[in-house]
Amino acid sequence: MSALSDNLVTFAILTYLIAMISHAVEYALGNARTRVAVASPARELVGAGVGGGGGVIPEPPAPVPPTADGAARRARIAGLVAVGATALAAVLHLAALVTRGLAADRMPWGNMYEFVLTVTFIGVAAWLVVLWKRPLLRKLGLFLTLVMVLLVATAELVLYVPIVPLVPALNSYWFVIHVSTIVFASGIFLLGVVPAVGFLMRNGYEQGKRSFPYTLAKRLPGAVGLERLTFALHAFAFPIFTFAVIAGAIWAEAAWGRPWGWDPKETWAFISWVVYAGYLHARATPSVKRNVATWIAVLGFLTMLMNLFGVNIFFTGLHSYGGLD
Amino acid sequence: MTVVDDRPETVAPAPGRRPNRLLALLRNSWRQLTSMRTALILLFLLAIAAIPGSVLPQRGISPEKVNQYFVDHPDWAPRLDRIGAFEVFGSVWFSAIYLLLFTSLIGCILPRLRDHVRALRSRPPAAPKRMARLPQHTVLPAPAGGTAAIAQVLRKRRWRVEVRGDEVSAEKGYLKETGNLLFHTSLIAVLLGVALGSWYGWSGNRLLVAGADNAFCNTRQQYAEAKLGPRVDSAELPRFCLRLDDFQARFLPSGQPEFFNATVTVDGPDEPTRRADFSVNSPLRLADASVYLLGQGYAPVIRYTDRFGRSQTSTTPFLTTGDMGLTSEGLAAFPDANVDPATGQRAPDQQVAFTGIYLPTAPQKAPFVRSEYPTERNPTLNLVAYRGNLGLDAGIPGSVYQLDQRQVRAGKVKEVGTKLLRKGETWTLDDGTTVEFLGTERYVTLSVRHDPGSTMLLVSCGVLLVGLMGSLFGKRRRVWFRVTSADPTHESPTSGSSLMEVGGLPRTDYPGFADEFAQLVTAVSGADGAAERADTDADSSDRAGVREGTE
């Protein structure tokens, strides 16, 4: 079962890779979407979606009429293949987690490897939900699949550990509550960083910047929609993260005798929490520009990464159960 | 967003005759301090200030590592120490940041609380003259019941409604500001809970060996380390005693611990006498304290028989070295050995001590330095014997777990041999005295704590969460209905020919408002063919969003 899980992870990575390549092909096939859209009746929506037209999350373009040119159709097919591959990869990913959990006879969140695997799964699952509701955000998939390939591959190549049961300190129902909510919130934050970066590039592009990273955003959805999605994801994840930290404190009180002890992991959770609170504040402060606020959200995610990788690897504390020596 | 815009921009300047420069300065600083920008900057500073607390070792968590840091960086450490880098979370600068932040917070909450109470008590404002300018707007036939019917539908949907003549104003979503205030206020309560715990709380750590002789009572002296809050008098600690009766541990084949359970007897004036079990994750809860199981290990029982034939037995806990197999190190000292029973004469240079490594499961062949498994499958004690003046009488405090190396270096204590002892074996030293390894006792390391702020912490965290969700997901919005009779004589607004004009204004970023507005209008007009116009302005709320976004 454990070997099956490992194989499934490998297949999932490969499938994410296929999805990423398909997204890249869709991207590379030029202004295909614009042309498709022009061919469709909803002309005015195109201006809103592609140009700087603001908060309109446009309706999906009408099916490509047979007269649409080849590149446009190929781009569309590539995009659909990419979404299909992402969904398939997510299924493999989930299967890998389930088999891992069955093999270990517990929830698959016992060490850093399993943790990253679960967080990335939450991220991709939430992405599929977003895509379901807002199909025109599909082009963001390139960034999402890139993140997935990088993180899942890092998990497999660097963090991999064989299955071991939990140490007694982790064996409590608060552990399940604390870790499941942390994992869930982290997955949403992970997904949130994709539109955040997309927004930053797209916003620059819409303001006329034509240098390297901004040009990538040429075919992204409109900046305002991206920004809104960024906020919605963070606003959703933040209370869950807050709850997870509180649950962690309750668990720490029972396990170690104090709710909060400024252990490195706790310190970094505090830092992330404060930075995300800063993001929500900044977004609510009229005098702070939206791109500044969004940078804070990206920074928040970097602190989460620091907590996940940095703290397990560089520091020792009560929380160091990453499983690496 | 709009909630912020609701707040009066500035405090009205006092109608003073001569502007007092100092007062003006104070007022200005206060205004600055309580602005959103300052709050943002302070939040950032707080995050940055916490970083050294995770990078540098902290006294409160790992004092040994701080000492090690002093050894490794003799030039840097004292300088860092002077700025409080080893006690970041108690340092002046860290405290300054959060105290400023909380001052700002109070200064921010109070006026908002006042405004919010006012808003809750005031009635929804009258409709704007030109409703067509609102983000949501539509005109359609009025329902038969006129304003009364409209108000009823709105009330049913939990809007706050105000009817003025042929106008209906309604507002909803006060929860957002209520939640926000609740959230920010409970942040203050959290801080107070922490403060309460650190002022009135206390804690002590110690090691407890099994057996009746080793019981301890809850006094400050009985702890290896004790921390009492500034408002705690050590005479007031609750009186109880603990005895470790039994300790069970189960391990996996890999040596990883799977299960621990400690059985203790509690008694004392402040606690009913009883037996109790506790474990990692489920502490022993006493009336005014909790007892936490932090660690465990073995205390070898060693009997030394001196040259006068007198035996002494020592049960000394050996400290675990951190490996999976519970390899432990320790010191068994016999300062009273070789006292002449006839004269009572002490021979200070004839004291005896053994340092050693205890291996619960020694490997089959040398080197015997690492235990292979945490339970006692092959208990073996690797001892080094010393004789001389141990320096215990010199009044210099030394560790009970380590031989005083100064005495060794000074040549006052000499090594007289090493030996590997299995359980039950005896070793005869060069002077004919003997040492015998009788077995081991279990010990546990405990933390005994009392935190009077914990209930407050828990409650305020709960309120914080509820408030946060109300704040993030609440949406404040207003709608207005104006019923106009199509008949210019205006005699009967309820006649079938009358129209209603409806306008809606989301007061916070709320992309879904158009849908809600459409639904509301449909409900109000009784769905009699009015729905067709409801979605005309569907995307204008998004335009409003853009406007907000670029503010």
Ligand code: HEM
């Ligand atoms: C102790 C530090 C603080 C923390 C952790 C904190 C956290 C938060 C969070 C997470 C939110 C988002 C909830 C929401 O959007 O409704 C928020 C909103 C808000 N905070 Fe704070 N805050 C702090 C201090 C302050 C201070 C000092 C002020 C006043 C200057 C302030 C004013 C506000 C306002 C007006 C909002 C509402 C924004 C909106 O319209 O959504 N906060 N705060």
